[in-house]
Structures are given as structure tokens and as C-alpha cells.
Amino acid sequence: MFPKNTWYVACMPQDIDDKPLGRKVCGERIVFYRGEEGRVAALEDFCPHRGAPLSLGFVREGRLVCGYHGLEMGCEGKTIAMPGQRVRGFPAIRSYSVEERYGFIWVWPGDAALADPAKIPAQHWHDNPEWAYGGGMFHIACDYRLMIDNLMDLTHETYVHSGSIGQKEIDEVPCKTVVNGDEVVTSRFMENIEPPPFWKLALRGNHLADDVPVDRWQICRFTPPSHVMIEVGVAHAGKGGYDAPSDCKAYSIVVDFITPETETSIWYFWGMARHFNPGDKALTASIREGQAKIFSEDLEMLQLQQRNLLDHPDRGLLKLNIDAGGVQSRKILDRIMADEQAGRAAPVSASPNTPDGMAGSATAAA
CATH class of the missing domain: 3.90.380.10 (Naphthalene 1,2-dioxygenase Alpha Subunit; Chain A, domain 1)
Known part of the structure; x- marks a missing residue:
């Protein structure tokens, strides 16, 4: 019922300054946060370990840390570390194209390969x-x-x-x-x-x-x-x-x-x-x-x-x-x-x- 290969406003910058934000956009559960150097990132709001919402976690040194068992997620959707575990075989989760522009955080919920920041109004x-x-x-x-x-x-x-x-x-x-x-x-x-x-x-x-x-x-x-x-x-x-x-x-x-x-x-x-x-x-x-x-x-x-x-x-x-x-x-x-x-x-x-x-x-x- 809604186009997905397009840009939508997801939130405002101040919404993710202190902690991650979980928000559903076009039926997709997404977590928004600031990664390395404060750059905005958007991932599927799903921890690959036990399915916990990553939005209930926190950010440490640009990594999104799951609030359930401490799994650390990178901005591209790959697990970087987890206490006491080898994570090389952990499945990746989906990452979304996201941009901070004109006082808003914009997300592209469709095919990331089609996302063009120049299309943001x-x-x-x-x-x-x-x-x-x-x-x-x-x-x-x-x-x-x-x-x-x-x-x-x-x-x-x-x-x-x-x-x-x-x-x-x-x-x-x-x-x-x-x-x-x-x-x-x-x-x-x-x-x-x-x-x-x-x-x-x-x-x-x-x-x-x-x-x-x-x-x-x-x-x-x-x-x-x-x-x-x-x-x-x-x-x-x-x-x-x-x-x-x-x-x-x-x-x-x-x-x-x-x-x-x-x-x-x-x-x-x-x-x-x-x-x-x-x-x-x-x-x-x-x-x-x-x-x-x-x-x-x-x-x-x-x-x-x-x-x-x-x-x-x-x-x-x-x-x-x-x-x-x-x-x-x-x-x-x-x-x-x-x-x-x-x-x-x-x-x-x-x-x-x-x-x-x-x-x-x-x-x-x-």
C-alpha cells in the first residue's frame, strides 16, 4: 500500500543523539543510531542471537550493543563482537540506506541499491x-x-x-x-x-x-x-x-x-x-x-x-x-x-x- 523505493522522514536528529531509536517504517522494524564519528546508521531491529530488539541496547564507540547479551553490531549489519563468543559465522542483518539532511533523518526502506541521496527533496x-x-x-x-x-x-x-x-x-x-x-x-x-x-x-x-x-x-x-x-x-x-x-x-x-x-x-x-x-x-x-x-x-x-x-x-x-x-x-x-x-x-x-x-x-x- 506504500512505495518503498523512496525516501521517508524517519525521525529528527535529536531523537538519536543519546540512545538508539526503534521505529517501524513501511512495515519494517528499524533501529536508528549514531555510529562512528556520529554518522547516522539504520539496521533491522533484530539481534541475530535471540531476536531481541537492538533498539533496547546502547551505542559504545560507534557500535550498537544489544541490551540482552552484549552482542556488538556494526553499521553494515555484521556482528563485530560478543562477550565469550566467536562471531565470524553469525548471520548478517539488513542495513538500510539512511541520510541526515535538512534537519531530518531520512530512510530508504526499499532496495538499498536504488537509493540516491540526490532524490531527497x-x-x-x-x-x-x-x-x-x-x-x-x-x-x-x-x-x-x-x-x-x-x-x-x-x-x-x-x-x-x-x-x-x-x-x-x-x-x-x-x-x-x-x-x-x-x-x-x-x-x-x-x-x-x-x-x-x-x-x-x-x-x-x-x-x-x-x-x-x-x-x-x-x-x-x-x-x-x-x-x-x-x-x-x-x-x-x-x-x-x-x-x-x-x-x-x-x-x-x-x-x-x-x-x-x-x-x-x-x-x-x-x-x-x-x-x-x-x-x-x-x-x-x-x-x-x-x-x-x-x-x-x-x-x-x-x-x-x-x-x-x-x-x-x-x-x-x-x-x-x-x-x-x-x-x-x-x-x-x-x-x-x-x-x-x-x-x-x-x-x-x-x-x-x-x-x-x-x-x-x-x-x-x-
């Missing part, structure tokens, strides 16, 4: 002094595709997030969906409206008036396997909207990396890259707190939606115009998974996440 805001970033992670009991559906259809904001980012104009203004190769883009532009509470906060954070009409935009970009970047913002009305100068708007990119744990659970890495007043740490914390509250509201909805779908597996679901972004994203995923299962395992390429406007011409229909 670029994040131009990382370590850029003109940008600020804050985010977090949620564990959610739902199919990863339900989260993609959620992020590619922001109409739900009017109802799920009525006290923060929702407003009636989202319902009233139609969205447009286009497909550019393996990228799906759904956009909505609202003009001369009142900013909702979250965006009033953002305007104040950029030293702008929050009691005047604004133009608002939402541009959702899906790239496989499950990355969704959403350009969002508001500008004082009449100043150019999306293209308004920086001193007239509050502009951000909502960062969403969705990593399947199982067929009905995910690790959801969320955040916001802000392109205004980047030095204000208090603003970063405030926006992160607000965003966490917003995503918590999605969490409840998605988990109960998943429960309903499991209870009624034979019920058909409607596909409306507002669902086009999710529908087209699923079509791309279906094609990639079919190719992978048929042995046509071309690795999934992830496009750089750059705010490059609305290129594309193929209008998608649900």
Missing part, C-alpha cells in the same frame, strides 16, 4: 537566515493516504479549524487542480476578505495591521511518496496578493512529511517555514503552538475516519471536485506501486520544494 529554507522554522511530529492511527487527502483539500478548514484558519470564503472560492508529471498542485486564491485568527497573529508578527482586508492564498503541492508542501499567506488587499512585496504580507510554507508506519498508522512530521520576521523566536514558538493545535484537530478527525472505514470496508465514497487533489495524488501513487510490484522499480523521485508559482496546464477532475 530540497528544502531551500533550511539554514537560511531569511527563514525561520518550527515543527513537530504526531503519531496518527490512519492510512497515510487519508492525510494526503486532508492536506490536498483545504475546504475542511472551514469546519475542522473554524477557530483558527477556517472561514466561509474557503467554501465560496473554487479551487483549481493541475497535474505536472508526478506533482499535483491544488490552489485557491481569496481576495478582499477578513483574515482569520491565525493569520491576524501572523500579520502582527510581521508588524502589519491585522484589522484590514487581505488577499489570501493556499497552494498545495504533492510529490510522491507522501510529501505535501503548502504555500500559504495573506497580504493587505490590493498590494498584489501572492506577489505582494514582503513588507505587505505574511508568507509561509507548511511542511508535511507523512511516513507510513503500517497500513493504518503514520508518523506525521509537520512544521512551518516562515519568510517574515525570522529572528523572532517568541513568534516561532507561538506559531508552532498554534499549528500544533490545528493539527491536533485533524488528528481526531482522521483517526475516527479511519475507524469508520475499517468498520465499513465495502462502502463506496463520493469523489467531488474538492477531492481532485487527493484523487490525482492517489492515481500517481497507484501507478508507482504497480510499477514497483511488477519489478519496474524505478526509484520515486522527489521534486525540490520551491515556491515556483503555478506552472502546469493539465486540469484534473475528480
